Amino acid sequence: MKLQRFARLSAVALVGVLALAACGSNNNTSPSSSSSASSSGSGAAVSASSAAPAFCASGTLNGSGSTAQANAMTQWIKDYQTACPDATVNYGQVGSGQGIKDFLAKTTSFGGSDSALSPTKGETSAANGRCAPGTAVDLPMVPGPIAVVYNVPGADNLVFTPAVLAGIFSGKIAKWNDPAITALNPSAKLPAQAITTFHRSDASGTSDNFTEYLAAAAGGAWSYGHDKQWKAPGGQGAKGSAGVAQAIKSTQFTISYDEYSYARDNQLQMGQVDNGAGPVTLTPDAVAKAVAAAKIVGTGDDLTLSLDYATKAPGAYPILLVTYEITCVNGGLPADQAALVKGFLSYVVSDAGQQKLVALGYAPLPTEIRSKVQAVIAKVS
Amino acid sequence: MSILKTPVPGASTLSGTSTLSGARLRRGTLALVAVGAIAVTGLLETFTPVSGWAGSVLMAAAVYLVGQTVISFLVEGRRHALDRLVTTAVYAAFALAMLPLGAVLFKVVQRGGGLINGTFLTHSLRNIGPTDTGGGVYHGIVGTLEQAALASLISIPLAMLTAIYLVEYGRGWFARLVTFFVDVMTGVPSIVAGLFIFTVWVLMLGLNRSGFAATLALTILMIPIVVRSTEEMLKLVPDSLREASYALGVPKWRTILKVVVPTAVPGIVTGIMLGVARVMGETAPLLLLNGFTSSINFDPFSGPQAALPLIVWDQAGRPNPQSITRAWGSALVLIVMVLLLNLGARALARLSRTR
C-alpha cells in the first residue's frame, strides 16, 4: 500500500508535468528586454533571416566540447535557429577532451576543441576511424584572446614582457615593485606588496595556450613547458574562467590570465603585452593581426593552425587560443547530420557569423583562413 | 532569550524536572546575563579583530553560555548548571544549523528572485543569445521532474524491497554481503556513477544521450540512501508488533506490508526525501549523460534533455551578468521545486499516519 501511494504520487507528478506542458514554450522571439549588445545581435539575426537562408537544414544537430567558445556557439545557435526554424542545434560546454570523446563515440556530429586533434596521442587516427569512409578535420573557427588580468588599485594598463610574465608566474618576481616591472612601467605607482598568482585549477586550453606563449616568447625564462594543467609551483588555483575572474576581482595584488570576455565583463584590469615591438593593448584588431601571422600546418583538408606566439608584428596581440570545430568531410556522417553540419558551419564561418564574435569578446578569422575553411566545409557530405 | 525559562509544563516530553529543588534562577537574571554577554562582546570586539555579523553573534552566544553556566552553578548547583548549559547549547546548535539555511535561501532569493515571472517559468532558453535577457527554465523543470520521477520509480521499489529483505528475511552470508555492498554503493562518487553509465550506455550499447541515461545514474545514487534509511527505520519497529501480528495468524508478507512498513513510514519518507533531494540537485552525472539543449524535450528516452542543475552549472560558468543572474534564478526554481516535493511527501506521511 506504501507502493501504491507512491505510484499515486508519481501519477500526480506526471499529471502535473502534463498540465505544465500546456503552457511551456520554446518561442522566445521577443525577449522582454535587451542589453546594448543584444540589440545589435537581434538586428543582425533579422538580417540573417531576410537573406535567403541557403544554409538551412532541418533536424537536430548535437555538438559538445570547449567551454571557451560556448558564448559564440550560443549566439550562433540563436541566429541559425532564428533563420531556420526547422533546425535545432545543441552545444554542450563539457570541455575539449570530453568534446572529442563524444565525437568519437558518435554521440555528437561535431566537437569543439581548444587544440587540434593530436596525431601523437592517436586522436587523429581514432577520429579518422570514426569518420570512415571520410576523414576527420580540424576547422579553426573562434580566435579567443587571453588577457593578462590583475588587481592593483591605481595601476591601470601595466605593460608586461613575456620574460616578466614568466618570472611572475614561476615565482621569481615576487613583489609588485620589483625592478623588472617598474622598469617597464616607470610612471605607475606600484606597491611593495607580494604578488599572488592565480591559475586555472581545472585542465584548460587557456592554461595550455598561455604556457605555450610563455614557453615560446619568454626565451628560456619559462622552464615548465606547456600543458592543459598548470605545472609551475606556487600560486593558487581557481576553477574555470569564471572562478579566475572572481578571484582576481575580489583579491588585491593578484595576477592571472583569463579569456578576454571574462576579463571585460568583470571589468578587470588588463595588462598590455610587449613582445618586442612595443606595448599592445588587447583589441579584436590586434588579435586578428596575430591570427593572420599563423600558418596552416594541417595536411589535406585539415586546417590545424600553428600560432606564432613570439610574433613581433607591430600591433599584434600574441596571447590567444583558437578553438576548432572537429567534424567529418567526404562522408562519415549520416545524410541529415551532414546537411546540418554543413549548413550550420557555413553560417558560422560566413561574414555575418564571424562579425558576431567581436561583441562577445572574440576576434573574427582573417579572410584568407576563412575562405579555406569555407572550401573545406563544402566537402562535408 | 525568554525561551530559556525553566520547566514549561507540557511543552516537552522531558519536562518532568522536579520543582521541589532548591534555589532557581529567575528569568530576569538570565536576561541580565544576555545583556551582559552582548556588552562583553562589544568590548571584546574592540580588542580583537573579530569582524562580520556572524563572528559577533557567535561570540555573544559563547559569552552568554559561560556567564549563564557560572551563575547557575553558584545559585543552583552543579546538576542544574549542567542542565542549563546543555539546554542552551542545544538551542544554539539548532540556531547554528538554521544559519546557513537562512543565508543560502536569502542569497538565492536576493540574486534570483527578480527573475521569477510567468515567462521564466514557461519558456525555454531556445534562441536566447549570450547577452540577451529573457527566456526561462521550463525545459529544465520538465527534465528535472521527469528524471527524478523516473529515478524514484525505479529505485524506491528496489531499495525498499532490499531493505525489507535485510531486516525481515536476511540471515547468514547473503544478507551480510548485501549490507556490505549497500555500504559500498553509498561510496560511489556521483561522477563515477555517471562514468559507469556513460561507458555502458553510450560506448558499449551505442545508445544516445538522453534524460533516461541520466536517470540510470541517478538511480544508482538514490538506491543506497533509501536502503540505508529504510533499513534503519524498519529495525526500529518493535518486534512485539510483529509477534502480535504473527500470533493472530497473519502471514509474514502481510505483516510486513500492513504492520511493519506503515509503522516506519514517517522515517522511510524522510529517507526517500533525502534521496530525491540529492538526485534532483545532482550535477556531475548529468554533465556526461543528459546531452545539452536549450529547447524543450518532453521525451526522456530520446534526444538531449535539459535539467535545472545543468542550467545552473552552464549559466554560472559564463562571463555575462545576464547568464549569472539566470543561474541564480534557476537555482531558486530548483530549491522551490525540492521544497514543494518535500511538502508533498510530508503531507503524505501525515495522511498515512492518521489512517
Add this chain to the structure above:
Amino acid sequence: MSDEQPPIEEVLATLAPAPAPLSTGRSVRPGDRIFAVLSGGASLTLLLIIALIAAFLLYRSIPAVRADTTNFLTTSAWFPDSTPSTFGIAALAWGTLLSSLIALVLAVPVAVGTALFIAHFAPRRLAQPLAYLVDLLAAVPSVIYGLWGLFFLVPQMVGLQTWLADHLGWFPLFSVGSGSTFKQTMLNAGVVLAVMILPIISAVTREVFLQVPRDHVEAAQALGATRWEVIRLAVLPFGRPGIISASMLGLGRALGETVAIALVLSTNYVISWKILEPGGNTFAANIALQYGYAADLGTNALIASGLVLFVITLVVNIVARGVIARRREFAGAAG
C-alpha cells in the same frame, strides 16, 4: 533501568526466529514465498549493479596504474597525460580525508544538538515544522552550496581565519605562511561540507532519538533526573548506534562531494596541514575539474582515483559497522 530489558530481549531472541521457518517451511503461503523471492531478487539486483561498477572501475584503472611511471600511491603530482605519465593519489587522499574530518568535527556536535532540540527540547507543536526546516538544508543542491560558499561564505570567513592565524598560529593546523588570502582554504571547504552533511546526520539521529522507549525516559524522570540527565542516561545510550551510523552516512557524502568543493577550494597537489591556506584537493573535485580535458589515459587515471575513493569509503563503512555492531549489545531494544 536496564534491569527490565534483558528478560524481554531473551524472550524476543527465543521467539524471533520461530515464525520464519514456520511460514517458509510449510510453503502453504504462496504470498510469503513470492514476497521473499521479490525482496531477495531486489537485493541480488543491487549486488549485480555493484559488481558491474566495480568490474568497470577495475577494468579501466589497471591500464592507467600500469602506465604510471611513478608510484601511484605515494606521488602527489597529477600529470597523467604528460610524457612520461606521472600521477599519484597521495595529495588527493590527504585532502579528501582532511576536509571530511573538518566537516565531521564541525557538523556532528551541531547535528546531534539539533536532533536533540527537535526530538526533546522544542515545543511539541513546533517540532515537526522545525524538523522540516532542517531537512530543507539537505534539499539544497550541492552546486548551489558551491555558489553560496564562493560568493558569501568565503568573504565572511576571512575575519575569523585571520584571527585564528594571529592568535592560534602556534598550533600547526592554524599556522600560515606569508601572504595567505584566507579565501579558498581547506577550512572553508570543510565548513561548506559541514553544512551539507549536517542535515543528513541530524535527520537520521533525530528519527532514532524519537524512537527512544518512553518507559526509559519516564523511569529517569521519576528518579528526579534533570533534562540533561535524562538525555545522558536514556536518550544517548539508545541513540548512539544511530549517531554513529548517521555520521558515517554524512562522512560518505563528504568524501564524495564534488561540485561544491570544486567551486570553493583553490586546488593544488600539495600535502599540507595548514587549513587556513588556500590549496589542497580531493578525489571527487579532481575528477570533476580534470575530466573535461583529460585524454584517454587521463580519464583512466581519474577512474583509478575514483576506485581509491570507493575503497576508502568502504573501509570507513566497515569500521562504522563494527562500531555499531558492538554498541548494539548495550543499546537494548535497538537490536
